[in-house]
Amino acid sequence: MQNNKKVGILLANLGTPEAPTAPAVKRFLGEFLHDKRVVDLTRWVWCPVLHGIILPIRSPKVAKLYQSIWMDDGSPLLVYSKRQQEKLANALSLPVELGMTYGEPSLNTGVQALLAQGVERIIVLPLYPQYSATTTAAVFDGLAKVCKTMPVVPELVFINHYHDHPGYIKALADKVRSSWQQNGQGEKLVCSYHGIPKRYADNGDIYPQHCIQTTELLRQELGLEADQIMMTYQSQFGKEEWLQPYTDKTLASLPEQGVRRVDIISPAFSVDCLETLEELKVENRHIFEQAGGTDFHYVECLNDSDLHIEMMKALIEANQ
Structure with missing residues:
Protein backbone atom coordinates (compact mmCIF):
# COMPACT_ATOMS: atom_id res chain seq x y z
CA MET A 1 0.00 0.00 0.00
CA HIS A 163 28.19 -1.26 7.30
CA ASP A 164 27.69 -3.87 4.55
CA HIS A 165 25.73 -1.80 2.02
CA PRO A 166 27.23 -2.34 -1.47
CA GLY A 167 27.14 1.38 -2.21
CA TYR A 168 29.04 2.17 0.99
CA ILE A 169 31.73 -0.41 0.26
CA LYS A 170 32.00 0.84 -3.33
CA ALA A 171 32.41 4.44 -2.12
CA LEU A 172 35.15 3.43 0.34
CA ALA A 173 36.98 1.48 -2.35
CA ASP A 174 36.77 4.45 -4.72
CA LYS A 175 38.44 6.70 -2.13
CA VAL A 176 41.23 4.16 -1.63
CA ARG A 177 41.80 3.72 -5.36
CA SER A 178 41.93 7.50 -5.84
CA SER A 179 44.62 7.71 -3.17
CA TRP A 180 46.58 4.91 -4.82
CA GLN A 181 46.40 6.66 -8.18
CA GLN A 182 47.72 9.85 -6.66
CA ASN A 183 50.30 8.50 -4.21
CA GLY A 184 51.00 4.89 -5.19
CA GLN A 185 49.86 1.85 -3.23
CA GLY A 186 51.32 1.19 0.21
CA GLU A 187 52.31 -2.19 1.57
CA LYS A 188 49.37 -2.19 3.99
CA LEU A 189 45.92 -0.65 4.00
CA VAL A 190 45.07 0.09 7.63
CA CYS A 191 41.36 0.45 8.42
CA SER A 192 41.22 2.43 11.66
CA TYR A 193 37.85 2.42 13.44
CA HIS A 194 36.85 4.52 16.43
CA GLY A 195 37.26 2.35 19.49
CA ILE A 196 34.89 1.51 22.33
CA PRO A 197 35.67 -0.04 25.72
CA LYS A 198 36.12 -3.80 25.35
CA ARG A 199 33.62 -4.28 28.17
CA TYR A 200 30.86 -2.80 26.01
CA ALA A 201 31.48 -5.41 23.32
CA ASP A 202 31.67 -8.16 25.94
CA ASN A 203 28.24 -7.02 27.13
CA GLY A 204 26.70 -7.37 23.67
CA ASP A 205 27.55 -4.34 21.52
CA ILE A 206 27.84 -5.68 17.94
CA TYR A 207 30.14 -2.89 16.78
CA PRO A 208 33.33 -5.00 16.39
CA GLN A 209 31.50 -7.57 14.24
CA HIS A 210 30.34 -4.80 11.93
CA CYS A 211 33.89 -3.41 11.69
CA ILE A 212 35.25 -6.85 10.79
CA GLN A 213 32.58 -7.30 8.12
CA THR A 214 33.24 -3.87 6.59
CA THR A 215 36.97 -4.55 6.43
CA GLU A 216 36.47 -7.93 4.75
CA LEU A 217 34.03 -6.53 2.19
CA LEU A 218 36.43 -3.70 1.41
CA ARG A 219 39.25 -6.22 0.99
CA GLN A 220 37.15 -8.16 -1.50
CA GLU A 221 36.11 -5.04 -3.41
CA LEU A 222 39.74 -3.93 -3.73
CA GLY A 223 41.01 -7.42 -4.58
CA LEU A 224 43.55 -7.42 -1.76
CA GLU A 225 45.15 -10.44 -0.13
CA ALA A 226 44.48 -10.93 3.57
CA ASP A 227 47.99 -9.76 4.52
CA GLN A 228 47.59 -6.49 2.58
CA ILE A 229 44.84 -5.09 4.82
CA MET A 230 44.34 -4.85 8.57
CA MET A 231 41.97 -3.22 11.04
CA THR A 232 42.73 -1.30 14.20
CA TYR A 233 40.92 0.89 16.73
CA GLN A 234 41.73 4.50 17.60
CA SER A 235 40.73 7.26 20.05
CA GLN A 236 41.08 5.38 23.33
CA PHE A 237 40.13 7.37 26.40
CA GLY A 238 40.94 6.58 30.03
CA LYS A 239 42.73 3.59 31.54
CA GLU A 240 40.15 0.92 30.76
CA GLU A 241 40.94 -1.67 28.08
CA TRP A 242 39.39 -0.82 24.70
CA LEU A 243 38.99 -2.87 21.54
CA GLN A 244 42.35 -3.90 20.12
CA PRO A 245 44.66 -3.72 18.27
CA TYR A 246 45.22 -0.02 18.91
CA THR A 247 45.98 2.13 15.87
CA ASP A 248 48.86 4.10 17.41
CA LYS A 249 50.67 1.06 18.79
CA THR A 250 50.17 -0.84 15.54
CA LEU A 251 51.65 1.98 13.47
CA ALA A 252 54.59 2.19 15.87
CA SER A 253 55.30 -1.52 15.40
CA LEU A 254 54.88 -1.86 11.62
CA PRO A 255 58.28 -0.43 10.51
CA GLU A 256 60.20 -2.94 12.62
CA GLN A 257 58.18 -5.64 10.83
CA GLY A 258 59.43 -4.30 7.50
CA VAL A 259 56.32 -2.30 6.61
CA ARG A 260 57.34 1.27 5.78
CA ARG A 261 54.59 2.38 3.40
CA VAL A 262 50.99 2.46 4.61
CA ASP A 263 47.65 3.87 3.54
CA ILE A 264 45.16 4.53 6.32
CA ILE A 265 41.40 5.04 6.14
CA SER A 266 38.76 5.42 8.85
CA PRO A 267 35.57 3.73 7.59
CA ALA A 268 33.59 4.46 10.78
CA PHE A 269 33.52 8.21 10.11
CA SER A 270 31.14 9.54 7.46
CA VAL A 271 32.85 12.95 7.45
CA ASP A 272 36.31 14.19 8.31
CA CYS A 273 36.59 15.54 11.84
CA LEU A 274 39.05 15.97 14.70
CA GLU A 275 39.65 12.22 15.03
CA THR A 276 40.59 11.87 11.37
CA LEU A 277 42.19 15.19 10.40
CA GLU A 278 44.25 15.64 13.56
CA GLU A 279 44.51 12.29 15.35
CA LEU A 280 44.98 10.07 12.30
CA LYS A 281 46.43 12.39 9.68
CA VAL A 282 48.84 14.26 11.97
CA GLU A 283 49.47 12.43 15.26
CA ASN A 284 49.56 8.92 13.86
CA ARG A 285 51.65 9.99 10.88
CA HIS A 286 54.21 11.31 13.36
CA ILE A 287 54.13 8.03 15.32
CA PHE A 288 54.67 5.98 12.17
CA GLU A 289 57.48 8.15 10.84
CA GLN A 290 59.21 8.30 14.22
CA ALA A 291 59.23 4.50 14.22
CA GLY A 292 60.92 4.39 10.82
CA GLY A 293 58.02 4.56 8.37
CA THR A 294 58.67 6.41 5.13
CA ASP A 295 55.30 6.79 3.37
CA PHE A 296 52.04 7.53 5.21
CA HIS A 297 48.98 8.40 3.17
CA TYR A 298 45.71 9.31 4.86
CA VAL A 299 42.62 8.47 2.77
CA GLU A 300 39.94 11.09 3.39
CA CYS A 301 36.44 10.22 4.57
CA LEU A 302 33.54 9.84 2.16
CA ASN A 303 32.30 13.33 3.05
CA ASP A 304 30.05 14.70 0.26
CA SER A 305 31.50 12.57 -2.55
CA ASP A 306 29.07 11.63 -5.31
Whole structure:
Protein backbone atom coordinates (compact mmCIF):
# COMPACT_ATOMS: atom_id res chain seq x y z
CA MET A 1 0.00 0.00 0.00
CA GLN A 2 1.40 3.39 -0.98
CA ASN A 3 2.27 5.78 1.82
CA ASN A 4 1.09 9.30 0.97
CA LYS A 5 2.51 11.01 4.03
CA LYS A 6 5.06 13.73 3.36
CA VAL A 7 8.52 12.31 3.94
CA GLY A 8 11.56 14.11 5.33
CA ILE A 9 15.10 12.99 6.14
CA LEU A 10 17.04 13.58 9.34
CA LEU A 11 20.79 13.08 8.97
CA ALA A 12 22.18 12.50 12.45
CA ASN A 13 25.78 12.72 13.58
CA LEU A 14 27.65 13.11 16.84
CA GLY A 15 28.20 16.86 16.83
CA THR A 16 30.94 19.43 17.27
CA PRO A 17 31.85 22.46 19.39
CA GLU A 18 30.44 25.75 18.11
CA ALA A 19 33.91 27.32 18.16
CA PRO A 20 37.53 26.18 18.63
CA THR A 21 37.69 27.74 22.09
CA ALA A 22 38.10 26.18 25.52
CA PRO A 23 34.64 27.29 26.78
CA ALA A 24 32.88 25.94 23.67
CA VAL A 25 34.81 22.67 23.79
CA LYS A 26 34.05 22.35 27.50
CA ARG A 27 30.30 22.73 26.85
CA PHE A 28 30.42 20.16 24.05
CA LEU A 29 32.53 17.60 25.92
CA GLY A 30 30.40 18.08 29.02
CA GLU A 31 27.24 17.16 27.12
CA PHE A 32 28.93 14.31 25.24
CA LEU A 33 30.64 12.71 28.23
CA HIS A 34 27.51 13.01 30.40
CA ASP A 35 25.67 10.55 28.17
CA LYS A 36 25.44 7.13 29.81
CA ARG A 37 25.64 5.54 26.36
CA VAL A 38 29.16 6.97 26.10
CA VAL A 39 30.33 6.57 29.71
CA ASP A 40 28.24 4.16 31.75
CA LEU A 41 29.93 4.70 35.11
CA THR A 42 27.83 5.53 38.16
CA ARG A 43 27.11 9.26 38.12
CA TRP A 44 28.31 9.98 41.65
CA VAL A 45 31.66 8.47 40.69
CA TRP A 46 31.91 9.90 37.18
CA CYS A 47 30.56 13.45 37.52
CA PRO A 48 33.14 14.72 40.06
CA VAL A 49 35.94 13.29 37.90
CA LEU A 50 34.45 14.76 34.73
CA HIS A 51 33.85 18.26 36.08
CA GLY A 52 36.72 18.43 38.54
CA ILE A 53 39.53 16.93 36.45
CA ILE A 54 38.75 15.96 32.86
CA LEU A 55 36.91 19.03 31.53
CA PRO A 56 39.22 21.67 33.08
CA ILE A 57 42.34 19.86 31.82
CA ARG A 58 41.21 18.51 28.45
CA SER A 59 39.12 21.42 27.16
CA PRO A 60 42.02 23.85 26.50
CA LYS A 61 44.11 21.06 24.95
CA VAL A 62 41.31 19.86 22.68
CA ALA A 63 40.48 23.47 21.71
CA LYS A 64 44.03 23.89 20.36
CA LEU A 65 43.61 20.73 18.30
CA TYR A 66 40.34 22.04 16.87
CA GLN A 67 42.07 25.31 15.99
CA SER A 68 44.56 23.36 13.86
CA ILE A 69 41.80 21.84 11.66
CA TRP A 70 39.11 24.57 11.74
CA MET A 71 37.90 25.60 8.30
CA ASP A 72 36.86 29.04 7.07
CA ASP A 73 33.19 28.00 7.32
CA GLY A 74 33.54 26.29 10.71
CA SER A 75 34.12 22.83 12.10
CA PRO A 76 34.94 20.27 9.37
CA LEU A 77 32.30 17.88 10.68
CA LEU A 78 29.57 20.51 10.35
CA VAL A 79 30.87 21.92 7.05
CA TYR A 80 30.90 18.50 5.36
CA SER A 81 27.58 17.53 6.97
CA LYS A 82 25.92 20.64 5.52
CA ARG A 83 27.28 19.76 2.09
CA GLN A 84 25.87 16.25 2.45
CA GLN A 85 22.52 17.72 3.47
CA GLU A 86 22.36 20.01 0.45
CA LYS A 87 23.43 17.37 -2.08
CA LEU A 88 21.09 14.72 -0.69
CA ALA A 89 18.13 17.13 -0.69
CA ASN A 90 18.81 17.89 -4.35
CA ALA A 91 19.18 14.21 -5.22
CA LEU A 92 15.94 13.19 -3.47
CA SER A 93 13.84 16.35 -3.92
CA LEU A 94 12.81 15.89 -0.28
CA PRO A 95 13.36 17.96 2.87
CA VAL A 96 16.66 17.01 4.54
CA GLU A 97 17.78 18.40 7.89
CA LEU A 98 20.74 17.86 10.18
CA GLY A 99 20.52 16.83 13.82
CA MET A 100 23.45 16.31 16.19
CA THR A 101 23.28 14.18 19.31
CA TYR A 102 25.36 16.80 21.12
CA GLY A 103 25.63 20.50 20.35
CA GLU A 104 23.92 22.35 17.50
CA PRO A 105 22.03 21.88 15.30
CA SER A 106 20.44 19.53 17.83
CA LEU A 107 18.20 16.56 17.07
CA ASN A 108 15.28 18.67 18.26
CA THR A 109 16.27 21.49 15.90
CA GLY A 110 16.35 19.07 12.98
CA VAL A 111 13.02 17.44 13.84
CA GLN A 112 11.26 20.77 14.35
CA ALA A 113 12.59 22.04 11.02
CA LEU A 114 11.12 19.00 9.26
CA LEU A 115 7.77 19.33 11.03
CA ALA A 116 7.64 23.02 10.07
CA GLN A 117 7.80 21.86 6.43
CA GLY A 118 4.77 19.63 6.89
CA VAL A 119 6.71 16.37 7.19
CA GLU A 120 4.70 13.53 8.75
CA ARG A 121 7.13 10.66 8.23
CA ILE A 122 10.79 11.08 9.17
CA ILE A 123 13.49 8.71 7.94
CA VAL A 124 16.35 8.93 10.42
CA LEU A 125 19.80 8.13 9.07
CA PRO A 126 22.49 8.12 11.78
CA LEU A 127 25.75 8.56 9.89
CA TYR A 128 27.46 5.69 11.69
CA PRO A 129 27.96 2.84 9.22
CA GLN A 130 28.70 0.34 11.97
CA TYR A 131 26.11 0.11 14.74
CA SER A 132 27.19 0.85 18.30
CA ALA A 133 25.20 1.55 21.42
CA THR A 134 27.61 4.44 22.06
CA THR A 135 26.63 6.24 18.86
CA THR A 136 23.62 4.86 16.96
CA ALA A 137 21.60 4.05 20.07
CA ALA A 138 22.43 7.48 21.50
CA VAL A 139 20.65 9.01 18.49
CA PHE A 140 17.59 6.86 19.23
CA ASP A 141 17.65 7.96 22.89
CA GLY A 142 17.88 11.58 21.82
CA LEU A 143 14.94 11.25 19.45
CA ALA A 144 12.86 9.58 22.14
CA LYS A 145 13.55 12.55 24.39
CA VAL A 146 12.58 14.97 21.60
CA CYS A 147 9.27 13.15 21.02
CA LYS A 148 8.44 12.64 24.68
CA THR A 149 6.33 15.78 25.06
CA MET A 150 4.85 15.87 21.55
CA PRO A 151 1.07 15.54 21.36
CA VAL A 152 1.46 13.85 17.97
CA VAL A 153 4.65 11.89 17.36
CA PRO A 154 5.65 11.77 13.68
CA GLU A 155 6.07 8.40 12.03
CA LEU A 156 9.72 7.44 12.40
CA VAL A 157 11.85 5.07 10.33
CA PHE A 158 15.21 4.43 11.97
CA ILE A 159 18.13 3.06 9.93
CA ASN A 160 20.52 1.55 12.44
CA HIS A 161 23.48 0.55 10.24
CA TYR A 162 24.78 0.32 6.69
CA HIS A 163 28.19 -1.26 7.30
CA ASP A 164 27.69 -3.87 4.55
CA HIS A 165 25.73 -1.80 2.02
CA PRO A 166 27.23 -2.34 -1.47
CA GLY A 167 27.14 1.38 -2.21
CA TYR A 168 29.04 2.17 0.99
CA ILE A 169 31.73 -0.41 0.26
CA LYS A 170 32.00 0.84 -3.33
CA ALA A 171 32.41 4.44 -2.12
CA LEU A 172 35.15 3.43 0.34
CA ALA A 173 36.98 1.48 -2.35
CA ASP A 174 36.77 4.45 -4.72
CA LYS A 175 38.44 6.70 -2.13
CA VAL A 176 41.23 4.16 -1.63
CA ARG A 177 41.80 3.72 -5.36
CA SER A 178 41.93 7.50 -5.84
CA SER A 179 44.62 7.71 -3.17
CA TRP A 180 46.58 4.91 -4.82
CA GLN A 181 46.40 6.66 -8.18
CA GLN A 182 47.72 9.85 -6.66
CA ASN A 183 50.30 8.50 -4.21
CA GLY A 184 51.00 4.89 -5.19
CA GLN A 185 49.86 1.85 -3.23
CA GLY A 186 51.32 1.19 0.21
CA GLU A 187 52.31 -2.19 1.57
CA LYS A 188 49.37 -2.19 3.99
CA LEU A 189 45.92 -0.65 4.00
CA VAL A 190 45.07 0.09 7.63
CA CYS A 191 41.36 0.45 8.42
CA SER A 192 41.22 2.43 11.66
CA TYR A 193 37.85 2.42 13.44
CA HIS A 194 36.85 4.52 16.43
CA GLY A 195 37.26 2.35 19.49
CA ILE A 196 34.89 1.51 22.33
CA PRO A 197 35.67 -0.04 25.72
CA LYS A 198 36.12 -3.80 25.35
CA ARG A 199 33.62 -4.28 28.17
CA TYR A 200 30.86 -2.80 26.01
CA ALA A 201 31.48 -5.41 23.32
CA ASP A 202 31.67 -8.16 25.94
CA ASN A 203 28.24 -7.02 27.13
CA GLY A 204 26.70 -7.37 23.67
CA ASP A 205 27.55 -4.34 21.52
CA ILE A 206 27.84 -5.68 17.94
CA TYR A 207 30.14 -2.89 16.78
CA PRO A 208 33.33 -5.00 16.39
CA GLN A 209 31.50 -7.57 14.24
CA HIS A 210 30.34 -4.80 11.93
CA CYS A 211 33.89 -3.41 11.69
CA ILE A 212 35.25 -6.85 10.79
CA GLN A 213 32.58 -7.30 8.12
CA THR A 214 33.24 -3.87 6.59
CA THR A 215 36.97 -4.55 6.43
CA GLU A 216 36.47 -7.93 4.75
CA LEU A 217 34.03 -6.53 2.19
CA LEU A 218 36.43 -3.70 1.41
CA ARG A 219 39.25 -6.22 0.99
CA GLN A 220 37.15 -8.16 -1.50
CA GLU A 221 36.11 -5.04 -3.41
CA LEU A 222 39.74 -3.93 -3.73
CA GLY A 223 41.01 -7.42 -4.58
CA LEU A 224 43.55 -7.42 -1.76
CA GLU A 225 45.15 -10.44 -0.13
CA ALA A 226 44.48 -10.93 3.57
CA ASP A 227 47.99 -9.76 4.52
CA GLN A 228 47.59 -6.49 2.58
CA ILE A 229 44.84 -5.09 4.82
CA MET A 230 44.34 -4.85 8.57
CA MET A 231 41.97 -3.22 11.04
CA THR A 232 42.73 -1.30 14.20
CA TYR A 233 40.92 0.89 16.73
CA GLN A 234 41.73 4.50 17.60
CA SER A 235 40.73 7.26 20.05
CA GLN A 236 41.08 5.38 23.33
CA PHE A 237 40.13 7.37 26.40
CA GLY A 238 40.94 6.58 30.03
CA LYS A 239 42.73 3.59 31.54
CA GLU A 240 40.15 0.92 30.76
CA GLU A 241 40.94 -1.67 28.08
CA TRP A 242 39.39 -0.82 24.70
CA LEU A 243 38.99 -2.87 21.54
CA GLN A 244 42.35 -3.90 20.12
CA PRO A 245 44.66 -3.72 18.27
CA TYR A 246 45.22 -0.02 18.91
CA THR A 247 45.98 2.13 15.87
CA ASP A 248 48.86 4.10 17.41
CA LYS A 249 50.67 1.06 18.79
CA THR A 250 50.17 -0.84 15.54
CA LEU A 251 51.65 1.98 13.47
CA ALA A 252 54.59 2.19 15.87
CA SER A 253 55.30 -1.52 15.40
CA LEU A 254 54.88 -1.86 11.62
CA PRO A 255 58.28 -0.43 10.51
CA GLU A 256 60.20 -2.94 12.62
CA GLN A 257 58.18 -5.64 10.83
CA GLY A 258 59.43 -4.30 7.50
CA VAL A 259 56.32 -2.30 6.61
CA ARG A 260 57.34 1.27 5.78
CA ARG A 261 54.59 2.38 3.40
CA VAL A 262 50.99 2.46 4.61
CA ASP A 263 47.65 3.87 3.54
CA ILE A 264 45.16 4.53 6.32
CA ILE A 265 41.40 5.04 6.14
CA SER A 266 38.76 5.42 8.85
CA PRO A 267 35.57 3.73 7.59
CA ALA A 268 33.59 4.46 10.78
CA PHE A 269 33.52 8.21 10.11
CA SER A 270 31.14 9.54 7.46
CA VAL A 271 32.85 12.95 7.45
CA ASP A 272 36.31 14.19 8.31
CA CYS A 273 36.59 15.54 11.84
CA LEU A 274 39.05 15.97 14.70
CA GLU A 275 39.65 12.22 15.03
CA THR A 276 40.59 11.87 11.37
CA LEU A 277 42.19 15.19 10.40
CA GLU A 278 44.25 15.64 13.56
CA GLU A 279 44.51 12.29 15.35
CA LEU A 280 44.98 10.07 12.30
CA LYS A 281 46.43 12.39 9.68
CA VAL A 282 48.84 14.26 11.97
CA GLU A 283 49.47 12.43 15.26
CA ASN A 284 49.56 8.92 13.86
CA ARG A 285 51.65 9.99 10.88
CA HIS A 286 54.21 11.31 13.36
CA ILE A 287 54.13 8.03 15.32
CA PHE A 288 54.67 5.98 12.17
CA GLU A 289 57.48 8.15 10.84
CA GLN A 290 59.21 8.30 14.22
CA ALA A 291 59.23 4.50 14.22
CA GLY A 292 60.92 4.39 10.82
CA GLY A 293 58.02 4.56 8.37
CA THR A 294 58.67 6.41 5.13
CA ASP A 295 55.30 6.79 3.37
CA PHE A 296 52.04 7.53 5.21
CA HIS A 297 48.98 8.40 3.17
CA TYR A 298 45.71 9.31 4.86
CA VAL A 299 42.62 8.47 2.77
CA GLU A 300 39.94 11.09 3.39
CA CYS A 301 36.44 10.22 4.57
CA LEU A 302 33.54 9.84 2.16
CA ASN A 303 32.30 13.33 3.05
CA ASP A 304 30.05 14.70 0.26
CA SER A 305 31.50 12.57 -2.55
CA ASP A 306 29.07 11.63 -5.31
CA LEU A 307 29.21 7.90 -4.52
CA HIS A 308 28.49 8.61 -0.85
CA ILE A 309 25.42 10.67 -1.74
CA GLU A 310 24.29 7.95 -4.17
CA MET A 311 24.56 5.40 -1.35
CA MET A 312 22.54 7.58 1.02
CA LYS A 313 19.89 8.10 -1.67
CA ALA A 314 19.61 4.34 -2.25
CA LEU A 315 19.40 3.71 1.49
CA ILE A 316 16.63 6.29 1.91
CA GLU A 317 14.65 5.03 -1.08
CA ALA A 318 14.82 1.46 0.22
CA ASN A 319 13.20 2.67 3.46
CA GLN A 320 10.77 5.15 1.95
